[in-house]
Amino acid sequence: MDFPQNISMEEAFALAEAEAKLEAALQESRNRFTNARIPDRLNEDWRFGRPHQYATALAELLQGDTPSQGEASVLHAGAAAVPVSAADEDLKQTEMLMPTIGSDALLGLHLQRFGSGYALYIEEDTAEPIHLHYKTAGFYTPSTFIMVAPGVKAQVVEHHEGLSENAVLFATRNIQVAEGAELKLQLHSSCMQRYLCITDIQNMGGKVSQLTRHENHAWAREETVAEIYAPGSDIQLFSANLPTSSVLDQHTRQIHHTGGATSNLLYKNVLDGTATATFAGNIYVAPGAHHTDAYQSNRNLLLSEDATVNSLPGLEILADKVRCSHGSATAPVNEEQLFYLLSRGIPRDEAISLLAQGFIDDVIEKFNN
Amino acid sequence: MSLVIKNLHARVKDGAPILNGINLEIPKGEVHAIMGPNGSGKSTLSKVLCGHPDYEVTDGSAELDGQNLFAMSVDERSRAGLFLAFQYPVEVPGVTNANFMRAALQARLPKGEEIDAVSFYKELRSKMKELGMDPKFTSRAVNEGFSGGEKKRNDILQMMMLNPSYAILDETDSGLDVDALRIVSEGVNAMRAPFRSFLVITHYKRLLDYIRPDVVHVLYKGQIVRTAGFELVEQIEERGFDFLKTTEA
Ligand SMILES: Nc1ncnc2c1ncn2[C@@H]1O[C@H](COP(=O)(O)OP(=O)(O)OP(=O)(O)O)[C@@H](O)[C@H]1O
Ligand SMILES: [Mg+2]
Numbered sequence: 001m002d003f004p005q006n007i008s009m010e011e012a013f014a015l016a017e018a019e020a021k022l023e024a025a026l027q028e029s030r031n032r033f034t035n036a037r038i039p040d041r042l043n044e045d046w047r048f049g050r051p052h053q054y055a056t057a058l059a060e061l062l063q064g065d066t067p068s069q070g071e072a073s074v075l076h077a078g079a080a081a082v083p084v085s086a087a088d089e090d091l092k093q094t095e096m097l098m099p100t101i102g103s104d105a106l107l108g109l110h111l112q113r114f115g116s117g118y119a120l121y122i123e124e125d126t127a128e129p130i131h132l133h134y135k136t137a138g139f140y141t142p143s144t145f146i147m148v149a150p151g152v153k154a155q156v157v158e159h160h161e162g163l164s165e166n167a168v169l170f171a172t173r174n175i176q177v178a179e180g181a182e183l184k185l186q187l188h189s190s191c192m193q194r195y196l197c198i199t200d201i202q203n204m205g206g207k208v209s210q211l212t213r214h215e216n217h218a219w220a221r222e223e224t225v226a227e228i229y230a231p232g233s234d235i236q237l238f239s240a241n242l243p244t245s246s247v248l249d250q251h252t253r254q255i256h257h258t259g260g261a262t263s264n265l266l267y268k269n270v271l272d273g274t275a276t277a278t279f280a281g282n283i284y285v286a287p288g289a290h291h292t293d294a295y296q297s298n299r300n301l302l303l304s305e306d307a308t309v310n311s312l313p314g315l316e317i318l319a320d321k322v323r324c325s326h327g328s329a330t331a332p333v334n335e336e337q338l339f340y341l342l343s344r345g346i347p348r349d350e351a352i353s354l355l356a357q358g359f360i361d362d363v364i365e366k367f368n369n
Numbered sequence: 370m371s372l373v374i375k376n377l378h379a380r381v382k383d384g385a386p387i388l389n390g391i392n393l394e395i396p397k398g399e400v401h402a403i404m405g406p407n408g409s410g411k412s413t414l415s416k417v418l419c420g421h422p423d424y425e426v427t428d429g430s431a432e433l434d435g436q437n438l439f440a441m442s443v444d445e446r447s448r449a450g451l452f453l454a455f456q457y458p459v460e461v462p463g464v465t466n467a468n469f470m471r472a473a474l475q476a477r478l479p480k481g482e483e484i485d486a487v488s489f490y491k492e493l494r495s496k497m498k499e500l501g502m503d504p505k506f507t508s509r510a511v512n513e514g515f516s517g518g519e520k521k522r523n524d525i526l527q528m529m530m531l532n533p534s535y536a537i538l539d540e541t542d543s544g545l546d547v548d549a550l551r552i553v554s555e556g557v558n559a560m561r562a563p564f565r566s567f568l569v570i571t572h573y574k575r576l577l578d579y580i581r582p583d584v585v586h587v588l589y590k591g592q593i594v595r596t597a598g599f600e601l602v603e604q605i606e607e608r609g610f611d612f613l614k615t616t617e618a
Contacts, residue, residue: 335422336459337459337460337461339421339422339443339459340455340458340459340461340511341461341464341469341472342420342442342443342444342447343419343420343443343444343446343447343453344444344447344469344473344527344531345444345447345448345473345476345477345531346444346469346472346473346476347444347476348442348444350472350476351444351472354464354468354469354472355461355463355464357463357464358461358462358463358464358510359463360463361463362462362463
């Protein structure tokens with residue numbers, strides 16, 4: 001390796017040690033990808049995700065020679081936005097080190113298809129939200145990197161849009177928020193035959209709040225890992241989904257590596273027809289991460305008898321003085337509320353859609369504060 | 370033109386009968402009152418007329434201006450001109466009062482016609498002012514966290530906005546403070562018209578002193594057992610329902 005000029009022996013050792021550590025981590029990641037299997041039903045994280053129908057098909061696309069084609073554009077970013085290129089080894093390494101929730105093999109394949117998207121290096125408060133758009137009518141594998149500098153306030157809205165019935169999009173998102181920074185993040189995805197989005201949020205002592213909304217997908221899977229690395233960090237994860245996707249498979253992890261921080265999650269879905277929604281969430285509090293506050297709640301509203309929900313909240317707490325709770329609830333439309341709306345002359349369909357919108361509105365309100 | 374109820378029998382679905390042959394005719398332009406002991410079936414009658422899914426009509430008929438009420442869905446009955454101010458108005462979290470009212474009015478317009486937002490808000494505000502309601506209530510979720518009296522006023526606000534031809538008020542006076550009782554009664558009186566009738570359910574004379582009914586009925590064990598003029602209210606106020614025992618004997 002090349003050492004910088006004029007550094008002390010100690011600094012040189014420290015540098016060498018850091019490089020070695022990184023190299024070891026990368027090697028481990030490479031092994032992780034080589035050993036990883038394409039998801040199947042034996043994989044706990046894919047039990048309800050229809051791996052045979054979707055993960056296998058996605059893996060085939062990633063391995064095959066169908067070109068990854070889509071349109072990436074950015075609005076209101078100024079100098080902060082840099083198009084992502086496969087030549088950027090740092091970004092590839094960042095992606096290589098991302099945690100997944102059952103999709104290591106797919107992430108490994110994504111790395112080989114790496115090469116489109118945007119990196120946002122946000123060093124000044126954003127006057128208006130930065131918008132990132134990824135669109136495809138075919139098969140597309142974009143990557144997003146967002147870094148928010150210390151003390152900076154930023155808003156980013158990401159749009160993932162399918163333009164044809166056969167649209168397949170598999171995105172990765174790496175988000176790093178420095179001490180004292182504040183990031184408000186929205187992800188709107190829509191109209192895909194298959195959609196997979198793997199997100200890793202690393203919080204070094206800032207505030208992050210994210211709202212995801214998924215619409216009109218035949219099949220969609222979200223894996224969101226939120227990691228806390230410094231006291232004072234705060235992460236708020238929200239998701240609000242109307243009854244438009246047939247399969248919605250959401251997996252989240254709130255990881256408290258250090259104590260003295262808070263994380264909170266509220267995911268709400270409305271389901272209709274024969275739709276299936278899965279929510280599998282986990283709060284992990286590492287040994288020694290004392291004084292952690294972490295909450296997680298999944299709520300579902302069923303509009304039909306045939307819709308199904310698999311809600312699997314979970315806690316793994318290895319520290320003391322921790323306040324954690326998780327909960328899940330699934331219920332059909334409240335008959336008294338429906339009757340009240342009907343009794344004022346509102347037609348049934350309209351009444352149900354008002355109640356459905358009302359059910360998720362508080363999530364959006366909480367995100368907006 | 371009237372609301373005509375003939376030999377109405379109804380029960381809780383797969384449960385005990387509650388209404389046992391009600392006969393009642395309320396011509397347009399009249400105000401009728403129903404009084405009766407707790408549990409006699411007053412709220413059940415009003416909910417059955419609106420089509421509440423808990424109940425099942427086992428016999429009899431109800432016609433609204435000649436239309437068979439029981440052949441219509443709940444929302445159709447409302448659009449046909451029937452309105453019920455509930456004894457216990459329902460909380461609807463997430464749906465704002467303004468959106469709720471707007472959807473109800475929109476449903477009354479012909480297809481393709483859009484409600485005019487500006488005049489809608491203007492009207493809503495002015496009716497709220499009339500009822501002494503804070504303008505903030507427009508953006509609050511329907512009845513959520515409202516006090517008992519606020520809920521009652523909100524139902525009356527809905528009645529004023531929807532202009533029904535047959536309005537049933539189920540114990541609208543309970544929970545209202547003295548000023549609200551006067552304000553709400555004045556609102557109802559202002560709506561009295563030859564093309565509209567009211568069925569006022571109450572336990573207390575003080576409401577009927579404001580809203581003078583033309584006819585007073587007593588409901589007992591799911592039947593109308595007496596029909597008379599205002600003197601019946603005074604009699605009940607003085608002596609309670611003791612006369613029912615002799616009726617029964
Ligand atoms: N959904 C229901 N399930 C079971 N019982 C019911 C139901 N609705 C009404 N009832 C019963 O029917 C009877 C009549 O009830 P209703 O509410 O109509 O009385 P009411 O005359 O309005 O009384 P109050 O003056 O107390 O309001 C009561 O005994 C009540 O318990
Ligand atoms: Mg009652």
